[in-house]
Amino acid sequence: MTLTRHGLSIGIDRVGDDVFLALKAQGRLTHEDFKVISPMIDGALAGIEKRKVKVLFDVRDLEGWEIRAAWDDFNLSLKHGLQIDKIAVFGHKVWQDNIAKVANWFMAGDLKFFEHEADALRWLKG
Numbered sequence: 001m002t003l004t005r006h007g008l009s010i011g012i013d014r015v016g017d018d019v020f021l022a023l024k025a026q027g028r029l030t031h032e033d034f035k036v037i038s039p040m041i042d043g044a045l046a047g048i049e050k051r052k053v054k055v056l057f058d059v060r061d062l063e064g065w066e067i068r069a070a071w072d073d074f075n076l077s078l079k080h081g082l083q084i085d086k087i088a089v090f091g092h093k094v095w096q097d098n099i100a101k102v103a104n105w106f107m108a109g110d111l112k113f114f115e116h117e118a119d120a121l122r123w124l125k126g
Helices: 031-045 067-083 094-104 117-125
Strands: 007-015 018-029 053-065 084-090 110-114
Touching: 007 031, 018 031, 031 067, 053 067, 053 117, 067 084, 084 117, 094 110, 110 117
Parallel strands: 018 053, 053 084, 084 110
Antiparallel strands: 007 018
């Protein structure tokens, strides 16, 4: 029997007025995954002023989204887009870089794709 793992892991840190979100996507994301994670993100970002959130998003193990999950992801981005200062996405596939470029069109903050986590962290801190 083979188990297929999928979902989003989240870590939230507040440092002074700044909020740091660490997200890790795994497998093929579903609508059910977003039903679980969206309230967590909503709660973490409640009351945050504009442009205070920095996101480190690990997509190395992401295989994609179901159509409904892609819509959920888009809506979540629209809902919190004005709170985001920077999103550093890191992975190793060309399509992940292309998705990051498209997502950047819908974000008020900066979004950049990296192949290495250390480079992503350095950019977030800079």
